[in-house]
Amino acid sequence: MASRKSSQPKRESRDKYSVLLPTYNERENLPLIVWLLLKYFGEGGYDYEIIIIDDGSPDGTLEVAEQLQKIYGKDKIVLRPREKKLGLGTAYIHGMKHATGNFIIIMDADLSHHPKFIPEFIEKQKEGGYDLVSGTRYQGNGGVYGWDLRRKLISRGANFLTQVLLRPGASDLTGSFRLYKKNVLESLVERCVSKGYVFQMEMIVRARQLNYTIGEVPISFVDRVYGESKLGGNEIVSFVRGLLTLFATT
Ligand code: GDD
Numbered sequence: 065m066a067s068r069k070s071s072q073p074k075r076e077s078r079d080k081y082s083v084l085l086p087t088y089n090e091r092e093n094l095p096l097i098v099w100l101l102l103k104y105f106g107e108g109g110y111d112y113e114i115i116i117i118d119d120g121s122p123d124g125t126l127e128v129a130e131q132l133q134k135i136y137g138k139d140k141i142v143l144r145p146r147e148k149k150l151g152l153g154t155a156y157i158h159g160m161k162h163a164t165g166n167f168i169i170i171m172d173a174d175l176s177h178h179p180k181f182i183p184e185f186i187e188k189q190k191e192g193g194y195d196l197v198s199g200t201r202y203q204g205n206g207g208v209y210g211w212d213l214r215r216k217l218i219s220r221g222a223n224f225l226t227q228v229l230l231r232p233g234a235s236d237l238t239g240s241f242r243l244y245k246k247n248v249l250e251s252l253v254e255r256c257v258s259k260g261y262v263f264q265m266e267m268i269v270r271a272r273q274l275n276y277t278i279g280e281v282p283i284s285f286v287d288r289v290y291g292e293s294k295l296g297g298n299e300i301v302s303f304v305r306g307l308l309t310l311f312a313t314t
């Protein structure tokens with residue numbers, strides 16, 4: 065082959081993916097989700113780290129995380145615990161500050177979000193150079209499994225209300241399985257005012273306002289087998305309050 069001397073190959077492998085895993089009482093789920101993440105990142109040959117943000121879980125999640133760090137190494141498993149339960153939104157922000165990747169993946173630790181979709185997120189992002197890629201339960205092969213009617217109605221209702229009020233141009237607004245360019249996530253976080261579950265919705269609404277490009281990947285969301293959801297009446301009230309605030313201010 066002719067002179068390739070200075071050819072700086074465009075090495076995609078320079079990309080690094082930081083996964084943020086917020087945990088609250090996920091002792092049973094953590095070893096499996098971590099194992100699956102390692103499997104899919106390993107198979108894809110991607111560079112990655114897993115940042116576990118535990119909020120003082122009484123069930124000993126942090127001890128399990130420490131064991132996993134011993135097994136898989138400190139470069140792969142990063143622990144950024146906090147003293148007590150301070151909410152999902154601030155857990156992401158806290159984790160993000162410690163991320164060394166140029167991409168950040170946000171997902172639940174309870175196996176509702178399957179790591180097998182991550183390579184699809186990554187490929188989708190590369191394909192369109194998207195600022196963020198959002199997993200969607202409401203498009204293509206996406207779906208929800210194991211939720212009762214109440215929970216389905218809450219999710220559909222939250223999405224519907226937000227679609228009508230804010231027209232954000234994405235099909236799943238309350239989902240939280242997403243990949244962001246790190247600088248994009250940082251700029252979104254700066255602008256976000258909400259702290260609880262409503263955070264996910266605000267993030268995508270703000271992304272649209274700032275003209276960030278959004279790719280979507282259909283995902284199946286499977287309800288957790290171990291432990292229980294932390295979404296209660298309080299979170300629903302604060303979701304609606306957050307939605308109305310956004311409606312009034314944007
Ligand atoms: N560190 C930390 N602190 N983690 C938390 C906290 C907290 O205060 N609250 C929840 N988590 C963790 C859980 O351990 C889990 O890994 C993840 O955040 C999601 O919490 P779940 O309690 O399992 O949420 P869910 O299944 O009811 O809700 C899911 O679906 C919603 C609607 O689609 C999540 O994906 C939500 O983000 C989403 O809005």
Ligand code: MN
Nearest residue numbers: 172174176288
């Ligand atoms: Mn869950």
